[in-house]
Ligand SMILES: Nc1ncnc2c1ncn2[C@@H]1O[C@H](COP(=O)(O)OP(=O)(O)O)[C@@H](O)[C@H]1O
């Protein structure tokens with residue numbers, strides 16, 4: 001498949017509930033606020049969380065007469081016919097059309113992937129300029145990357161998902177000569193700071209060294225993410241009186257800072273001027 005002129009960010013992890021869709025949505029809205037043209041592709045045809053997120057956003061804005069920026073969004077067909085082959089082909093066609101349509105029109109394409117391995121998951125990974133892998137903050141969740149020695153905390157065996165990424169990376173390197181910047185992000189970090197959490201960080205660092213990827217500062221566990229999904233808002237959108245219990249605005253601002261730090265850590269091709277515009281936009285909505 002032809003490579004897009006846009007910068008492609010894939011959010012992937014072969015595990016449900018690690019925060020992929022939440023992260024994909026936040027990255028898309030951040031870049032829109034920063035003035036970029038953003039397209040989003042939901043490859044998760046079963047759950048379609050990103051698609052639902054954007055639907056909630058439109059409904060929320062419409063009910064309140066608000067103007068909120070939205071990416072140009074594509075989702076794969078949700079209808080599941082009897083023939084797996086035909087379903088696969090239909091999905092592949094939509095995906096190819098989406099990429100073809102935005103390759104020279106969007107600055108960024110954000111692809112949200114499902115928590116399981118399909119041809120399309122692999123294809124999406126081979127298109128990534130930047131691959132973001134959110135991992136839940138527990139040792140068990142690191143299994144998706146590597147089997148870890150219980151005594152030493154060192155990775156001893158590459159897991160299925162990490163192999164998928166390695167294949168996608170070497171494929172891309174041989175086809176385009178470009179590498180994939182793979183960034184691991186801890187998500188839903190417990191505020192309590194346990195011994196277990198420190199162990200996760202140490203093990204994640206060891207895994208990153210082994211696989212030649214990076215670890216970005218993570219995102220804490222916060223209840224506001226529930227209401228954000230329901231309203232289709234991100235921490236980058238203006239605060240709203242409806243946000244709920246007292247103290248949620250503090251939580252909102254803290255989460256915004258964490259997501260900002262994450263975007264900064266991704267080293268995306270964001271120009272100085274647009275970066276300033278982004279900072280301005282975020283100040284205005286703070
Ligand atoms: N930092 C966080 N704090 C609290 N809940 C979170 C956080 N990140 C994600 N969630 C919640 O976890 C659930 C799974 O997140 P989601 O982004 O859908 O994961 P995935 O796409 O990997 O399956 C959602 O209910 C989401 O609201």
Ligand SMILES: [Mg+2]
Pocket residue numbers: 020021022044047049050112113114
């Ligand atoms: Mg998801």
